[in-house]
Amino acid sequence: MKFVLASNNKGKLREMKAVLEQLGHEVVTQSEAGFSGEVEETGATFYENALLKARAVMEATGLPAIADDSGLMVEALGGRPGVHSKRFGGGGLDDAGRNALLLKTLENEEHRAAQFVSSIVCVFPNGDVVSSEGVCRGSILRAPRGSGGFGYDPVFLVDGTGKSMAELTLEEKNAVSHRGNALRLFEKRLREYESKNGIR
Numbered sequence: 001m002k003f004v005l006a007s008n009n010k011g012k013l014r015e016m017k018a019v020l021e022q023l024g025h026e027v028v029t030q031s032e033a034g035f036s037g038e039v040e041e042t043g044a045t046f047y048e049n050a051l052l053k054a055r056a057v058m059e060a061t062g063l064p065a066i067a068d069d070s071g072l073m074v075e076a077l078g079g080r081p082g083v084h085s086k087r088f089g090g091g092g093l094d095d096a097g098r099n100a101l102l103l104k105t106l107e108n109e110e111h112r113a114a115q116f117v118s119s120i121v122c123v124f125p126n127g128d129v130v131s132s133e134g135v136c137r138g139s140i141l142r143a144p145r146g147s148g149g150f151g152y153d154p155v156f157l158v159d160g161t162g163k164s165m166a167e168l169t170l171e172e173k174n175a176v177s178h179r180g181n182a183l184r185l186f187e188k189r190l191r192e193y194e195s196k197n198g199i200r
């Protein structure tokens with residue numbers, strides 16, 4: 001199926017494109033499909049924000065649109081920064097600044113468990129919605145490691161790998177990440193949706 005990816009985040013686009021193309025789908029980015037807007041993320045949950053983004057891009061392009069809304073949930077911070085991951089510390093910080101702030105915030109914290117969460121929502125031109133969620137468990141390092149990925153990847157030690165998310169290749173990250181897990185579950189739900197509706 002042909003999908004438009006409702007994101008301007010280069011890291012997310014690279015990862016989503018790799019997984020979806022491997023599953024046999026054709027994908028274009030929202031900018032390739034002629035959508036240049038920025039959708040305001042006013043929802044209270046990852047799902048609500050992903051739905052807002054996917055719906056806006058489907059309406060603008062007429063194509064089935066897939067959005068990812070995601071974030072980092074740190075147990076010692078009661079699940080923060082969560083849906084506010086992109087804006088943790090305010091609008092003035094870049095990824096390195098947010099990572100430094102997170103490490104400083106957790107300086108005296110021994111309990112460092114955390115998880116990444118990804119909510120994937122696809123809105124079809126008829127308004128139907130297919131969605132899924134994925135998580136990746138790990139813990140917050142004491143200092144950044146690695147240069148791959150994006151966002152909080154350098155400070156996130158992935159359970160069972162001994163590596164930070166930023167030390168994994170694109171393929172390795174997609175194999176274990178919240179986004180990879182959510183997209184593989186999405187594929188399963190998409191097939192159920194298609195067979196229920198006599199598509200294919």
Ligand code: IMP
Binds near residue numbers: 070071150151
């Ligand atoms: P949003 O989904 O556009 O609201 O932004 C998600 C934010 O969560 C990103 O800007 C990152 O800060 C963080 N995030 C989400 N997924 C990842 C990931 O795979 N690696 C690192 N950071 C992530």
